[in-house]
Amino acid sequence: MNDYQFEINLSSTKKQKPAFDQLVFGRNFTDHMFVMDYTEGRGWHDPRIIPYQPLQLDPSAMVFHYGQSVFEGLKAYLTEDQEVLMFRPYKNMERLNRSNNRLCIPAIDEELAVQALRQLISVDHDWVPNEEGTSLYIRPFIISTEPYLGVAASHQYQFIIIMSPVGAYYKEGINPVKIAVQSEYVRAVKGGTGNAKTGGNYASSLKAQEVAEKSGYSQVLWLDGKENKYVEEVGSMNIFFKINGEIVTPELNGSILEGVTRNSVIELIKHWEIPLSERKVSIDEIYEAHKNGQLEEAFGTGTAAVISPIGEFFWNDEKLVINNGETGEISRKLYDTLTGIQKGKLEDKFGWIVKVDEEKAVTSAI
Amino acid sequence: MNDYQFEINLSSTKKQKPAFDQLVFGRNFTDHMFVMDYTEGRGWHDPRIIPYQPLQLDPSAMVFHYGQSVFEGLKAYLTEDQEVLMFRPYKNMERLNRSNNRLCIPAIDEELAVQALRQLISVDHDWVPNEEGTSLYIRPFIISTEPYLGVAASHQYQFIIIMSPVGAYYKEGINPVKIAVQSEYVRAVKGGTGNAKTGGNYASSLKAQEVAEKSGYSQVLWLDGKENKYVEEVGSMNIFFKINGEIVTPELNGSILEGVTRNSVIELIKHWEIPLSERKVSIDEIYEAHKNGQLEEAFGTGTAAVISPIGEFFWNDEKLVINNGETGEISRKLYDTLTGIQKGKLEDKFGWIVKVDEEKAVTSAI
Ligand SMILES: Cc1ncc(COP(=O)(O)O)c(C=O)c1O
Numbered sequence: 258m259n260d261y262q263f264e265i266n267l268s269s270t271k272k273q274k275p276a277f278d279q280l281v282f283g284r285n286f287t288d289h290m291f292v293m294d295y296t297e298g299r300g301w302h303d304p305r306i307i308p309y310q311p312l313q314l315d316p317s318a319m320v321f322h323y324g325q326s327v328f329e330g331l332k333a334y335l336t337e338d339q340e341v342l343m344f345r346p347y348k349n350m351e352r353l354n355r356s357n358n359r360l361c362i363p364a365i366d367e368e369l370a371v372q373a374l375r376q377l378i379s380v381d382h383d384w385v386p387n388e389e390g391t392s393l394y395i396r397p398f399i400i401s402t403e404p405y406l407g408v409a410a411s412h413q414y415q416f417i418i419i420m421s422p423v424g425a426y427y428k429e430g431i432n433p434v435k436i437a438v439q440s441e442y443v444r445a446v447k448g449g450t451g452n453a454k455t456g457g458n459y460a461s462s463l464k465a466q467e468v469a470e471k472s473g474y475s476q477v478l479w480l481d482g483k484e485n486k487y488v489e490e491v492g493s494m495n496i497f498f499k500i501n502g503e504i505v506t507p508e509l510n511g512s513i514l515e516g517v518t519r520n521s522v523i524e525l526i527k528h529w530e531i532p533l534s535e536r537k538v539s540i541d542e543i544y545e546a547h548k549n550g551q552l553e554e555a556f557g558t559g560t561a562a563v564i565s566p567i568g569e570f571f572w573n574d575e576k577l578v579i580n581n582g583e584t585g586e587i588s589r590k591l592y593d594t595l596t597g598i599q600k601g602k603l604e605d606k607f608g609w610i611v612k613v614d615e616e617k618a619v620t621s622a623i
Numbered sequence: 624m625n626d627y628q629f630e631i632n633l634s635s636t637k638k639q640k641p642a643f644d645q646l647v648f649g650r651n652f653t654d655h656m657f658v659m660d661y662t663e664g665r666g667w668h669d670p671r672i673i674p675y676q677p678l679q680l681d682p683s684a685m686v687f688h689y690g691q692s693v694f695e696g697l698k699a700y701l702t703e704d705q706e707v708l709m710f711r712p713y714k715n716m717e718r719l720n721r722s723n724n725r726l727c728i729p730a731i732d733e734e735l736a737v738q739a740l741r742q743l744i745s746v747d748h749d750w751v752p753n754e755e756g757t758s759l760y761i762r763p764f765i766i767s768t769e770p771y772l773g774v775a776a777s778h779q780y781q782f783i784i785i786m787s788p789v790g791a792y793y794k795e796g797i798n799p800v801k802i803a804v805q806s807e808y809v810r811a812v813k814g815g816t817g818n819a820k821t822g823g824n825y826a827s828s829l830k831a832q833e834v835a836e837k838s839g840y841s842q843v844l845w846l847d848g849k850e851n852k853y854v855e856e857v858g859s860m861n862i863f864f865k866i867n868g869e870i871v872t873p874e875l876n877g878s879i880l881e882g883v884t885r886n887s888v889i890e891l892i893k894h895w896e897i898p899l900s901e902r903k904v905s906i907d908e909i910y911e912a913h914k915n916g917q918l919e920e921a922f923g924t925g926t927a928a929v930i931s932p933i934g935e936f937f938w939n940d941e942k943l944v945i946n947n948g949e950t951g952e953i954s955r956k957l958y959d960t961l962t963g964i965q966k967g968k969l970e971d972k973f974g975w976i977v978k979v980d981e982e983k984a985v986t987s988a989i
Pocket residue numbers: 330490492493494495514515516517518519558559560561
C-alpha cells in the first residue's frame with residue numbers, strides 16, 4: 258500500500274499537550290514535522306520526519322523578500338473507534354500543485370505528500386483531539402529558500418508539514434457572523450493570484466479585515482477587483498446564498514479560491530436535489546433579494562470553520578439581517594452532514610475519507 | 624547629530640570578499656546585519672548590529688504562511704575621496720512606512736532607520752565597492768514572526784537590514800532591453816497592494832516574467848488590472864516615454880509603486896525644463912505614437928538599474944522598435960546625471976545625498 262519510505266527521526270522529549278477541551282486555533286504544534294528539500298538539478302529530495310523545530314534561513318532567503326510561498330490547510334479527525342480520518346487530502350495536494358504552478362514553484366508528488374501526511378499523523382497520533390468541535394489542523398506549505406536578492410523564481414525550496422490540534426476557528430463557532438461588504442480594498446483580480454493559496458493574498462486582505470473589525474464586523478465580503486460589483490468570497494471562505502429556494506454560489510472565475518469545502522457542499526446540495534447554480538452574483542442582486550424577502554440564508558465554507566452562517570451584511574450604510582440573524586436550515590444540515598462524515602459518524606457516500614492507518618482499518622472491517 | 628545608540632556585536636571573523644570587478648547582483652552579503660524586534664506592548668525594541676547570520680524562525684511564523692512582509696532597496700556609493708554616500712534614504716524609509724501601513728505592520732522610526740543604515744555601513748565600510756557601475760545595495764525588510772496559524776496581523780515582527788556589494792542588475796547594463804507587453808497576468812489592481820513594496824506583488828509577477836523570458840523578452844510591461852489598457856510599470860521599474868518631445872509617465876494611481884528614481888527623474892526633467900506630464904497612458908496611445916514615428920524613447924527607472932532604456936516592445940504579435948533599439952539621448956543624460964550625483968561627481972543640487980560619515984564630511988569641508 259505504501260511505497261514511500263521516509264527517514265524518521267523521533268523527538269527524544271515530548272511536549273506538554275494543551276487541554277483538548279480548551280483548544281484555540283493555530284497556537285499549539287505537535288512534536289514532529291515533515292520536511293523535504295528542493296534544489297535545482299536534484300529536484301525534490303530527502304523527505305523526512307523530524308522533531309518540530311525552528312527553520313534556519315539566510316536573511317536573504319527569497320521568501321522573506323519576494324513572497325514566493327504556497328500553503329494548504331486540511332484536517333484530520335478522531336473517530337469514536339480511535340481511528341484517524343483525513344478529509345479529502347488528495348484535493349488539497351492537487352490544489353497545492355495548482356498554486357505551485359501559478360507561483361512558479363516546482364510541482365510535488367501528490368501521492369508522496371499524502372503518504373507523508375499519513376506517516377506524520379501516525380507518529381503524532383496522540384495529538385489528534387477528540388472533544389466535540391476539535392480536530393487536528395494540518396498545514397502543508399512550501400517556501401522559497403534560495404539566498405538571493407533579485408526578482409526571479411527561487412532555485413531552492415522547502416516543503417514542510419506542521420500540525421496543530423485545534424478548536425473552533427471563529428469564536429462564534431456555528432453561530433452566525435456579521436459581515437461588512439468591502440468596496441475600497443480588493444483581495445484579488447482576474448490575472449492575479451486569487452485562485453492560488455499564496456501568502457500575498459492573505460497579507461493584502463488584512464487591511465480590510467482591520468477596518469471591518471473596527472466597526473464591529475468579524476469578516477469582510479470581497480467584491481471582484483475589476484468592477485467592484487460581483488461577490489467573490491467572505492473572509493477566507495467561499496460564499497453561498499439561498500435565494501428563493503435556490504442555492505447560489507459565485508462561479509470559479511480565476512480570482513476565487515477553489516475550496517474543498519465549497520466542492521463538497523456543491524456535491525451534497527446536488528445529492529439532495531436542491532436547485533443550485535454556480536454563476537456571477539452581484540451585490541445588487543443580494544441587496545434586492547434581501548429587500549424582497551428572498552434572501553433566505555447565507556454562509557461561508559472553509560476547512561477551518563466548515564460552515565459559517567452569516568447573520569448580517571453591512572453594505573452602503575445599511576444592515577441586511579438574514580434569517581433573523583439565526584443559523585439557517587441548510588447551513589445547519591450541511592454542517593451536521595459534513596462534520597458527521599468527517600468524524601466517521603455518517604456514511605462516507607462520496608469517498609471523501611482517507612484513513613490514516615489503512616491496515617488497521619482493514620483489520621477492523623474483517 | 625546622532626542620538627541613536629545601537630548595541631554593536633562585531634563578527635570575530637571576516638568573510639572573504641568577492642572580486643569587486645566581477646560582482647553580480649544580490650549574491651554576496653557583508654559581515655554584519657541590523658536587527659530590531661517588535662512585540663505588542665513593548666513596540667520596536669533592541670536595535671542592534673550583529674554578525675550576518677541565519678534567522679531562526681518557528682515553522683508557523685506568520686511570514687511563511689500569510690506573506691505579511693515589506694521591504695526596501697537603496698544604494699550607497701563610494702566617492703573618489705573614499706566617502707560613502709547614500710541616495711535619498713529618507714525617501715525609502717518613508718515608503719517603508721507607507722508599505723507598513725497597507726500591510727498592517729507597525730510603523731518604524733524613520734530617523735532611527737537611517738541612523739541604523741549609517742552605523743551598519745560604517746561597520747562594513749570596506750564592503751562598499753568602487754569599480755565602475757558597482758555599489759552597495761541595501762535591503763531593509765520587515766517580516767511577521769509570530770508563531771500562529773490564522774489570518775490576522777501578526778503581533779511580532781523583525782526589522783532587518785542586510786547589504787550586498789553589487790554590479791549591474793540587468794546583464795544588459797545600460798543597453799536597451801526588450802519588453803513584452805503582458806495582457807493575461809496582472810501585477811496589481813486599485814485597492815490591492817501595488818503601491819506597497821510587499822513580497823506578494825513580486826511573487827505574483829513571476830509567472831508573466833517566465834512567459835516573457837521564454838519568448839526572448841527580458842521584462843514585462845504591466846497594464847492596469849481593471850481595464851487591461853493603461854500602462855503601469857515595467858518589470859519592477861517605473862516607466863517613462865518620450866512622445867513627440869514630451870516626457871510622459873503614468874500617474875500614481877494606487878496600483879503603481881512610487882519609485883524614488885521616478886521621483887528623482889521627474890525633478891531632473893522639470894529642472895531641465897523639458898515638457899513633462901504624469902497622466903494615464905494607454906497601450907493604444909503608445910502603439911499609435913510608435914506608428915506615427917513620435918515614440919522617441921522609452922525607459923524604466925529603479926534603484927537597481929537606475930535607468931534602463933527600452934529598445935523594443937512586443938505587443939499583439941508586433942514588434943515596436945524604439946530609437947533603432949539604441950539608448951536615447953534623455954535616457955543617457957538621466958543615467959549620467961543620476962549616477963554622477965550618486966557617486967559624488969556632480970553637484971547635489973537637490974539635496975539627495977546623505978553622507979554616511981557626517982563628521983568626516985564636515986572635517987574635510989573645513
Ligand atoms: C481565500 C480562501 N477562500 C476559500 C477557502 C476555503 O477553502 P477550503 O474549503 O479548501 O478550506 C480558503 C481556505 O481554506 C481560503 O483561504
